[in-house]
Amino acid sequence: MQMRSLRPNLLFAVAAFAVLFGILLTCALAIQKDKAGFFSVSGQELPLFPTSPAATAAQEQVVVARTPRGPIVTPTPDAPHPLPAMRTKTDHYTVQPSDALGLIAQRYGVSIEQLVEANSLANPDILPVGVVLTIPAPNPGSMGPDFKVLPDSELVYGPETTTFDIAGFIQSQGGYLAHYQEEVDKRALNGAQVVQRVAQDYSVNPRLLLAALEYQGGWVTNPNPKKAAVDYPMGLRDKKKLGLYHQLAWAANALNRGYYLWRVNGVSSWLLSDGSIVPIAPTINAGTAGVQQLFALLYDQSKWTEAVSEKGMSATYNALFGYPFDYAVEPLLPPGLTQPKLQLPIEPGTDWAFTGGPHPGWDDGSAWAALDFAPPGDALGCVLSDAWVVAVADGPITRAKNGAVIQDLDGDGFEQTGWVILYMHVDTRERVQPGTFLKAGQRIGHPSCEGGVSTGTHTHLARRYNGEWIPADQDIPFVLDGWVSRGTGREYDGYLVCGDESCGAISTIEAYAGRSPNNSIQR
Numbered sequence: 001m002q003m004r005s006l007r008p009n010l011l012f013a014v015a016a017f018a019v020l021f022g023i024l025l026t027c028a029l030a031i032q033k034d035k036a037g038f039f040s041v042s043g044q045e046l047p048l049f050p051t052s053p054a055a056t057a058a059q060e061q062v063v064v065a066r067t068p069r070g071p072i073v074t075p076t077p078d079a080p081h082p083l084p085a086m087r088t089k090t091d092h093y094t095v096q097p098s099d100a101l102g103l104i105a106q107r108y109g110v111s112i113e114q115l116v117e118a119n120s121l122a123n124p125d126i127l128p129v130g131v132v133l134t135i136p137a138p139n140p141g142s143m144g145p146d147f148k149v150l151p152d153s154e155l156v157y158g159p160e161t162t163t164f165d166i167a168g169f170i171q172s173q174g175g176y177l178a179h180y181q182e183e184v185d186k187r188a189l190n191g192a193q194v195v196q197r198v199a200q201d202y203s204v205n206p207r208l209l210l211a212a213l214e215y216q217g218g219w220v221t222n223p224n225p226k227k228a229a230v231d232y233p234m235g236l237r238d239k240k241k242l243g244l245y246h247q248l249a250w251a252a253n254a255l256n257r258g259y260y261l262w263r264v265n266g267v268s269s270w271l272l273s274d275g276s277i278v279p280i281a282p283t284i285n286a287g288t289a290g291v292q293q294l295f296a297l298l299y300d301q302s303k304w305t306e307a308v309s310e311k312g313m314s315a316t317y318n319a320l321f322g323y324p325f326d327y328a329v330e331p332l333l334p335p336g337l338t339q340p341k342l343q344l345p346i347e348p349g350t351d352w353a354f355t356g357g358p359h360p361g362w363d364d365g366s367a368w369a370a371l372d373f374a375p376p377g378d379a380l381g382c383v384l385s386d387a388w389v390v391a392v393a394d395g396p397i398t399r400a401k402n403g404a405v406i407q408d409l410d411g412d413g414f415e416q417t418g419w420v421i422l423y424m425h426v427d428t429r430e431r432v433q434p435g436t437f438l439k440a441g442q443r444i445g446h447p448s449c450e451g452g453v454s455t456g457t458h459t460h461l462a463r464r465y466n467g468e469w470i471p472a473d474q475d476i477p478f479v480l481d482g483w484v485s486r487g488t489g490r491e492y493d494g495y496l497v498c499g500d501e502s503c504g505a506i507s508t509i510e511a512y513a514g515r516s517p518n519n520s521i522q523r
Contacts, residue, residue: 075148075325077283083268086279091135095127109138111275138277140269145305146281148288149314150208153329155259155287157203158467159417160327166199166206167192170220173320176230177219177244184245185402191219194245200399200415202252202362203467207327211317212251212294215307219244220320235298249363251294256469257365258293262286264367264474274300332466337476340409340419342392343440344373344480344523345461350387351376354519357494357511358472358487361422361462362452367469370424370462371478371485371494371511375447378515381456382449389423389447389459391438392480400426400434403451405444416467424460425450481523483509496521 086109093104101124105112116124118134153160170192171178180191189197195213199206214220217229225233232238234247241250261267263286270278270292278301280289288308295307306312317324346352356372375387391407398415399406405426410418423444431445432438447459454460463470463478472478473487473494483496496509512519 072323075151077146077148078285080282081262082265083280083282084265086138086140086268088137090137093133093135095129095131095133097129099127099129101125101127104133104135106271108135109269109271109277110136111271113275138269140277140279141301142278144270144278144281144292145308146283147309147314148285149291149308150287150317150324151328151330152259152285152287152468153332153466154205154208154324154327155255155290156332156467157199157205157416158332159329159414161199161205161207161416161467162414164206166196166210169210170195173220174223175214175219175221176223176225177213178223180219180244182243182245189245191244194248197402198245198248198252201402201404202249202256202366203464203469204252204255205467207317207321208255208291209248209252211313211320212255213248214320215313215316216298253363253365254294254297255290255365256363256367257290258296259286259290260365260367260469260471261293262289264471270296270304272296272301272304273298276301278304329466332468337465339463339470339476339479340393342421342480343390344483344521345389345392345423345444345459346373346521346523347388347390347441348523350522352387352521353515354496354509354511354521355456355458355513356460356492358478358485359492361464361469367471368473368487368491369464369469369471370422370460371472371480372458372460372492373447373521374456374458374515379457382454383457384427385447385457387447389426389444391440391442391444392421392461393440394438395421396437397432397434400431400445403427403448405432407438407444415464418465420464422460422462422464424452424462425454425458483521 091108093108101112101115101121105115112124114136115121115133118136177191180194182189182194184194184197195206195209198204199209210220213233216235217233218225219229219233231242232247233244234251236247236250241247258267262284267280267289269280272278273296278296280292284292291313292308295304295313298304299307314324353374354371355374356370358368359370359372360366361369375385377383377385377387393407393409395407395409395411396413397405398408398413398420403425405423406415407421407423408415408418409420412418425448426445427448427450429446432443438444447457449455449457452460463472470476470478472485478485480496483498486495486497488494492511492513494511498507509521510518
């Protein structure tokens, strides 16, 4: 009797469970379908699990800051960074070609108004070369906030961006950006393509770019932003930087400048737009320094303090993507990281010139990650060259566009993970195609002036690891066929120093923007 009385209940329970399971499965599939666009790369489907040891290693490096749905805990402050001492005495500076008063002011941490007053300048836009400027000592205010806005890995174009579909996310928000079109370098790009290009070129996280764009102009969620925000979406009112591409590229460069200056302990204060000088809290991280630098260029002290606080851009980021420290990859650069074996980017028996020591990898804000080499020949300027740039190591080509070629050295197919090499100013003519696997010494393409800014045919070579530009003059030596890069502290100045017999009789080569016996290099 008891068994018979329970059987209908048991059958009912089983049936109910089956119905509930079916509903849950249907919902899960629907959610996966809706969200699938956010977890693909350039519209390509990705495997659910890593398919290579390199990809597995990259995922194992991810450290989630808290358990899912767990309480949000304030990030641990960094150990105090050793900051450069703030200048306390008057200095002097001799104006160089292409100098501008604003750049000099930023370099010395003073306002333009202070320079104008100290030097009785009638017209600050006219700055004759050779004039010696008096640089007054800065007058700092109180220390800036120590709130950590985001982890370092959320500033760079790193491992946690491999599954983020920019286009899918933008379309899901329905804002002005979802329908935006712009011509860049004579090519029509939509909003997602502009964000993608800036993220890749500058190696800056697209989530951060979108959060900054939303905070400044409302472009991500607002279908009808104000006219000023349409023209200047990042808030930089400069007629030379109209439109999304120029504004976003400027912002990415500013983010990089703060990040990499902080990385090398090269900055101790921010100069705000109103001339205020804010000493930097020594316990922030490089990612936060990048954000603080960006908003320092845009705001006075009151608005800057708000922008870099928990209620500022951080809140916007949280609303769009969730807690930024849930994406943390720590450490971004593993302890004891060493460069893989690399050769010179030239063919044997060809006489190239070492024309540029350590200088920025992209634009003027990134780390001094790049070295320059010019091909054989006496012609000056941007001329065709039949010389070949060759691969410095084994690995597939992941991108070849706009003069840039990216080679992935860990073989997982992502430029955001592990070691990658940038070959810049590679001519379209006979250039290697994406997807090609090259061995060290195989041909990449011809040097040129294509892409970026260049006054003469050359190749620009730079390294990244997990999206971070790796300096050519710091702790991880840039070594090519035994030649080790050394900097002098001045942009483009430097040496290649060889410590073994493979380099021949010459042991030191000095960078020189031309051709001479002192900068000649061969394999």
